[in-house]
Amino acid sequence: MPKPIHPLAQALNADLAAGGCVISSLLSRKGLRAFFPFQGILGQSAEARQTKINATIGTAFEEDGSPLCMECLEGMVQAPPTAFLYAPSSGIPALREQWSAMLARKNPSLAGQMHSLPVVTHALTHGLFLAGQLFLDPNEKLILPDLYWDNYELIFEESCGARLKTFKTFRGRHFNVKGLERLVLAAGDKKVVLLNFPNNPTGYTATEAEALAIRDVLLRAAQAGKRLVVILDDAYFGLAYEKGVFRESLFALLANLHPNLLAVKLDGPTKEDYVWGLRVGFVTYGIKGGTAAHYKALEAKSAGVVRATISSGSNLGQQMLVQAYAHPDYAVQKAAKFATLEARYRRIRRILREHPEYRESFKAMPFNSGYFMCVKPLGVEAEPVRQRLLAGYQTGTIVLAGLLRLAFSSVPLEQLDTLFANLHDAIRNLKATP
Amino acid sequence: MPKPIHPLAQALNADLAAGGCVISSLLSRKGLRAFFPFQGILGQSAEARQTKINATIGTAFEEDGSPLCMECLEGMVQAPPTAFLYAPSSGIPALREQWSAMLARKNPSLAGQMHSLPVVTHALTHGLFLAGQLFLDPNEKLILPDLYWDNYELIFEESCGARLKTFKTFRGRHFNVKGLERLVLAAGDKKVVLLNFPNNPTGYTATEAEALAIRDVLLRAAQAGKRLVVILDDAYFGLAYEKGVFRESLFALLANLHPNLLAVKLDGPTKEDYVWGLRVGFVTYGIKGGTAAHYKALEAKSAGVVRATISSGSNLGQQMLVQAYAHPDYAVQKAAKFATLEARYRRIRRILREHPEYRESFKAMPFNSGYFMCVKPLGVEAEPVRQRLLAGYQTGTIVLAGLLRLAFSSVPLEQLDTLFANLHDAIRNLKATP
Known part of the structure; x- marks a missing residue:
């Protein structure tokens, strides 16, 4: 027998159902059970914060009240020694507020819209896992395009027990809005959708027209009475290199779209601020009619x-980001890093333009953003091409879903011509001597 | 329909069952499904490590091949810029080797015994969660003493769906080995046990005699044909203040005890190296007859x-620890911090000795180690005492399972006398005017 749902979770569920809001009906069984233990050690510690003698805290302090940390570790970082104490489970308030303000600046359409404060996760993966726990029951379907980050399988299928239900990512050179539409309008009241722009592996972001079409499809589903959770993996946010690409997060279009649609934004500095190993991310919620109590x-x-x-x-990671976001050179440095990636993107565009003969050996999949682009080898499978590139060309690529993924984020400008020449040559070679 | 078990997981399960080893029969359904995706992006990236043109990596590099990081962040830490790249999922090899070598030094009885290499977790909680995922099915029982860290409920009950099955922690002034024995010898072939020394909340560690008695009970269960997973939460390892306290981890007694018993050691620098917010921990496995392939x-x-x-x-956290553990002053600094905590422990012992009148208002529970000690108020409940201490004495304490937990880790030496005087006074006061 499972335990009855904890009274604190029941209270949260009641809050989420208040005013006829659909959120509680979107939660998984684990999501319904989830609560934060305000009454336990954490709540009691909070009550004691102002006491003179505070014997509540499971960290250690020196006789003078400063954190009891080893000097050899403190000396390694430019951060207050409080950076070695625990952060709150939801993240340090200054960073949450800062990220929220940055969301508003990065997504002007969010202006005046209400959404939750971001909660800090251990970067994107943990945010995805958290969304899976809260919104997906075992064997429930997660709708997503068929070109996706392979770790989604471990996160959603192995750990949450859900099933991925894919539609073809592209229709010609465009995002396959029809494919999404077919799945969200299929039988079943609750639909959980995952969209990832800029996309890993393709480096594709929906155009402005496609973004609006996606919004319209989701709106129609909501209007038809479907209850939707739309999870947005915005890991590569901000790295768009073409005009006409939708520059904001889809969250800006969805967070206040319809009372039947909960938008779950997952993002963080990992890719956009180039701090992969720092492991900080955020989850932010938006739903039309959502109240402060819901959030x-x-x-x-x-x-x-x-x-x-x-x-x-x-x-420590959170404190470093608080400092970085307030640093006078942050914006300039971020722009310089962006320019490095953009220059590689432009070079690839030029290479593809200047070498029409490459079209005999591979097709470039649509791309306009992010760290990657993908090619589809013509007349041969992707895996033998990868092997041939490794063995004969000292060139490393990734095979995913029959495509070769090329991470231009990690290839210097001057190597890009050779990369594509090698690719072309390896494929021709393979066709000649399989 | 759940997906069939992934071929890589099946291969691992076969490895774990090789030679008639019981490990695979100890795994939960999720544990049976778990695998590391060696063949995906990560495996393909590993194959490309030596290539000249490496387009596999989902991080970014400058034109000169160095990590593309913002200077404002790099400048905050004394660590190579590689500290901003991803660590391997299992942790950076240097730290895993270092921690393994430190385990051997801290636990001399481990000498010559074989166990797994530690895998890095996001500190203790994530290690506990990981153990829950691998070894506990929904509604399966986890046997543990009744005085435990309250987050075990969220981790094991809410997230893994297991049920805590407790026995009384103490029998008189001793660890209740009989209580443990009764539960591990009860009906049922598979038993999952969790032991935590030094204990949160009591600050108690098994004595040498008790440690051997625990070992003997577990051995008898294994000999009787039970299959056991014994999870050891060693968060507060090394903080023992009395003679006769078992100074090594129980892992040293259990890791090679019997082919039916898998010991799962969870530990890390959080408490013992005073880096609570750094979030690094380890999981290490040991079983008699375990081979390199099993591990x-x-x-x-x-x-x-x-x-x-x-x-x-x-x-970054892992790299900082690698540096700290090689730092010439590490041992001296660690000893100094230990001395600070030990001095507070000794003062509390003296206070209790010098104030026999306190025994009318509370009983000190057995304690000899760690960050905490607990008292049981006599004639009144714990919660009103906590409230009274907050309201009338500017003194913060934690109530857990009818006890007041006092974290001497966070109370300066000079405040300890007042802390206990306040406690005594608040209880007397409460008895007089409830």
């Missing part, structure tokens, strides 16, 4: 999953 | 859970 309850459930899986994120 | 398979399953929940731990 507080979603934040509490999210913090509960954080507490149950990792207790809290890296405080 | 490799357990490490792969563990890395698979890491990959599925957080992708990888903080690289």
